[in-house]
Amino acid sequence: MDAKKIAKLISVYKNGLLDDTIRFWQKYSPDKKYGGFLTFLDADGTVVGTDKQIWGQGRISWFFSRLYNEVERKSEWLELARNGIDFLDKYAFDTDGRMFYSVTREGKPLRKRRYLFSECFGVIAFAEYAKATGDTLLAKQAHELYELILKYHTTPCLLEPKLIPQTRKLKSHAMPMILISITQVLRKVRNDPLYEKVVNEALREIEDHFLKPELRALLENVGPNGEFLNEPMGRVINPGHAIETAWFILEEGRFRNDRSIIALGLKILDWSLDIGWDHEYGGIYYFRDARGFSCEQYEHNMKLWWPHNEAIYATLLAHYLTGESKYEMWHEKIHDWSYAHFPDTKNGGWFGYLHRDGSLSSTLKGNMWQGPFHLSRMQLNCWQLLESMK
Amino acid sequence: MDAKKIAKLISVYKNGLLDDTIRFWQKYSPDKKYGGFLTFLDADGTVVGTDKQIWGQGRISWFFSRLYNEVERKSEWLELARNGIDFLDKYAFDTDGRMFYSVTREGKPLRKRRYLFSECFGVIAFAEYAKATGDTLLAKQAHELYELILKYHTTPCLLEPKLIPQTRKLKSHAMPMILISITQVLRKVRNDPLYEKVVNEALREIEDHFLKPELRALLENVGPNGEFLNEPMGRVINPGHAIETAWFILEEGRFRNDRSIIALGLKILDWSLDIGWDHEYGGIYYFRDARGFSCEQYEHNMKLWWPHNEAIYATLLAHYLTGESKYEMWHEKIHDWSYAHFPDTKNGGWFGYLHRDGSLSSTLKGNMWQGPFHLSRMQLNCWQLLESMK
Numbered sequence: 192m193d194a195k196k197i198a199k200l201i202s203v204y205k206n207g208l209l210d211d212t213i214r215f216w217q218k219y220s221p222d223k224k225y226g227g228f229l230t231f232l233d234a235d236g237t238v239v240g241t242d243k244q245i246w247g248q249g250r251i252s253w254f255f256s257r258l259y260n261e262v263e264r265k266s267e268w269l270e271l272a273r274n275g276i277d278f279l280d281k282y283a284f285d286t287d288g289r290m291f292y293s294v295t296r297e298g299k300p301l302r303k304r305r306y307l308f309s310e311c312f313g314v315i316a317f318a319e320y321a322k323a324t325g326d327t328l329l330a331k332q333a334h335e336l337y338e339l340i341l342k343y344h345t346t347p348c349l350l351e352p353k354l355i356p357q358t359r360k361l362k363s364h365a366m367p368m369i370l371i372s373i374t375q376v377l378r379k380v381r382n383d384p385l386y387e388k389v390v391n392e393a394l395r396e397i398e399d400h401f402l403k404p405e406l407r408a409l410l411e412n413v414g415p416n417g418e419f420l421n422e423p424m425g426r427v428i429n430p431g432h433a434i435e436t437a438w439f440i441l442e443e444g445r446f447r448n449d450r451s452i453i454a455l456g457l458k459i460l461d462w463s464l465d466i467g468w469d470h471e472y473g474g475i476y477y478f479r480d481a482r483g484f485s486c487e488q489y490e491h492n493m494k495l496w497w498p499h500n501e502a503i504y505a506t507l508l509a510h511y512l513t514g515e516s517k518y519e520m521w522h523e524k525i526h527d528w529s530y531a532h533f534p535d536t537k538n539g540g541w542f543g544y545l546h547r548d549g550s551l552s553s554t555l556k557g558n559m560w561q562g563p564f565h566l567s568r569m570q571l572n573c574w575q576l577l578e579s580m581k
Numbered sequence: 582m583d584a585k586k587i588a589k590l591i592s593v594y595k596n597g598l599l600d601d602t603i604r605f606w607q608k609y610s611p612d613k614k615y616g617g618f619l620t621f622l623d624a625d626g627t628v629v630g631t632d633k634q635i636w637g638q639g640r641i642s643w644f645f646s647r648l649y650n651e652v653e654r655k656s657e658w659l660e661l662a663r664n665g666i667d668f669l670d671k672y673a674f675d676t677d678g679r680m681f682y683s684v685t686r687e688g689k690p691l692r693k694r695r696y697l698f699s700e701c702f703g704v705i706a707f708a709e710y711a712k713a714t715g716d717t718l719l720a721k722q723a724h725e726l727y728e729l730i731l732k733y734h735t736t737p738c739l740l741e742p743k744l745i746p747q748t749r750k751l752k753s754h755a756m757p758m759i760l761i762s763i764t765q766v767l768r769k770v771r772n773d774p775l776y777e778k779v780v781n782e783a784l785r786e787i788e789d790h791f792l793k794p795e796l797r798a799l800l801e802n803v804g805p806n807g808e809f810l811n812e813p814m815g816r817v818i819n820p821g822h823a824i825e826t827a828w829f830i831l832e833e834g835r836f837r838n839d840r841s842i843i844a845l846g847l848k849i850l851d852w853s854l855d856i857g858w859d860h861e862y863g864g865i866y867y868f869r870d871a872r873g874f875s876c877e878q879y880e881h882n883m884k885l886w887w888p889h890n891e892a893i894y895a896t897l898l899a900h901y902l903t904g905e906s907k908y909e910m911w912h913e914k915i916h917d918w919s920y921a922h923f924p925d926t927k928n929g930g931w932f933g934y935l936h937r938d939g940s941l942s943s944t945l946k947g948n949m950w951q952g953p954f955h956l957s958r959m960q961l962n963c964w965q966l967l968e969s970m971k
Contacts, residue, residue, distance in 0.1 A: 489880035
């Protein structure tokens with residue numbers, strides 16, 4: 192990539208992050224009355240709902256901590272991070288040490304689910320904030336929460352399974368995937384031989400169980416030993432999710448300087464781009480069926496913001512690690528399509544939900560799932576990577 | 582409505598039912614190996630999944646029984662109904678008397694949910710089949726299942742609530758709505774003073790708790806005493822669902838010859854058409870927010886087959902009951918849009934999922950939720966009603 196292009200891209204990502212994404216969320220999201228963050232925001236920042244999803248609280252707290260750690264030691268960013276950490280501390284935990292899925296604006300528990308993602312985003316929030324403040328006790332707390340996740344994840348039936356296990360056991364690619372990612376954050380503040388073990392096991396599980404060379408696909412759901420289930424839930428591919436996994440793995444290979452791990456990440460990336468890209472309208476499909484049938488998910492061919500965020504960074508990282516021009520071309524293609532369709536040029540920020548043809552489906556900037564997480568992470572990651580490519 | 586139009590519409594609905602919908606499902610859906618029905622069908626009838634959802638098994642069994650009872654005493658229809666009833670008998674029930682949500686192709690239980698809809702569709706299947714066969718024992722079984730539904734529905738926390746009840750209690754319009762409908766089927770084979778009581782209570786609950794004149798809307802979710810919740814889940818309207826409720830209520834008014842009940846149904850119909858119709862592209866939106874915000878559901882502006890089925894019959898029935906030309910105009914508008922967009926002119930049957938602009942989103946003919954139920958019921962109801970308008 193030539194210097195001029197690098198400089199241009201840095202300005203897109205850096206200015207996009209600091210002058211647009213962060214500015215929008217910093218202005219509209221903090222809940223000055225009850226603490227934490229409001230995420231149900233319409234295009235212009237209007238609050239359309241006040242319930243708080245714990246994922247979002249953790250993700251935003253993590254990101255402001257990371258901005259403080261990696262961009263600039265601005266007290267306002269630390270303050271915003273603390274605003275989220277305090278809310279999580281006070282309201283996110285059930286008596287069993289697990290975290291709720293959602294709470295009311297004032298922090299009363301609304302819903303607890305059989306998944307561990309609230310806890311995963313809790314780990315990165317606590318770890319990154321511990322790094323910002325040098326709080327070793329909090330770093331230890333993050334590690335304990337990580338151990339609780341592993342306990343629930345590895346003990347059969349400790350979490351009520353969705354399907355009746357005597358008939359069918361399925362496991363989801365989301366768990367090994369997110370374990371890689373949260374370990375990568377946690378190990379910045381703690382050392383523990385457990386971390387490498389967890390990541391190695393997750394890599395093995397993804398490669399041996401979820402990745403199917405005969406389908407050229409990373410599946411979302413397989414049996415306990417990687418058995419392929421020839422039903423819609425067994426054939427479903429979420430290309431954006433797989434691409435996100437791909438770059439978590441590429442980061443691991445980069446961290447360890449291990450070409451075989453990088454090769455695994457590239458394989459997942461290649462196959463997921465192949466099956467995920469919409470050759471007619473551009474953009475990345477939300478769901479695909481590994482055997483080419485219609486997916487049952489209503490939103491299967493919609494274009495959501497976050498798969499595009501993940502793909503922009505994954506392709507840039509792949510180009511950086513390999514020097515291959517095909518990844519530069521993919522990066523440019525996805526970047527251009529995304530920037531032509533997702534930004535809200537009037538109010539700032541990105542829209543989240545487009546129809547297949549790229550037209551706007553929803554004016555929301557945030558909801559229970561949508562927030563600044565994927566977008567701001569992509570902008571910061573790309574900016575940092577491009578700096579090292581100068 | 583003039584005689585020529587009536588005759589033309591009868592041929593659309595009658596031929597559509599007998600030569601198209603039923604033909605497609607009769608050909609591709611029965612599972613000759615394990616019994617019951619396969620519902621995961623692609624456009625041309627290709628089976629893309631074999632898991633069986635109990636709603637679908639009950640609905641199809643009910644409909645073939647009803648065809649036998651009301652159209653013609655064809656042994657093949659009775660045979661198909663029995664195929665479903667036997668499968669339900671053998672595989673749908675858990676040891677506590679409740680029914681599963683889904684089972685595998687061979688009938689092993691896959692999933693049980695905290696909702697009572699499997700049981701509701703079980704009631705109509707058993708009742709209608711009991712009518713077809715004169716089996717009073719089965720009619721009694723249907724009644725007992727109905728009582729079990731009422732027990733679970735009215736006993737607090739007998740079903741694990743989705744939200745933590747100390748923080749927020751919500752009830753869904755779907756329950757009083759479906760109780761009206763299944764009672765209307767059950768009372769064709771049994772007499773019980775309970776039935777009128779249940780319907781009266783459901784009508785009262787819908788009118789006093791779910792219907793909000795200040796919003797001109799029937800809400801999906803409210804507090805235990807009808808409290809409005811100013812959050813996305815409290816503001817959400819499903820116009821097709823409300824329109825379906827409207828005609829259940831219109832049928833009740835027609836059955837009792839009660840103008841006040843008919844007036845309630847018309848009010849719900851009017852408001853739901855107003856908020857549900859897409860003035861730009863035509864068709865009925867899937868979700869709307871009572872205060873006009875963007876909905877959080879990805880599919881909020883998609884056009885699904887079933888709201889259109891419900892609206893075609895509801896407007897025809899409203900026209901029949903009132904003679905008002907506005908309902909004839911609505912009927913024509915919805916009928917024309919639907920028949921211009923949903924039918925699969927190549928393979929027969931209707932597609933289920935269109936984008937907002939009416940273009941095809943999915944080629945599926947059936948899945949865990951989609952089947953012949955709404956379409957065939959609309960066709961038969963419209964045909965029968967038009968016969969009485971001759």
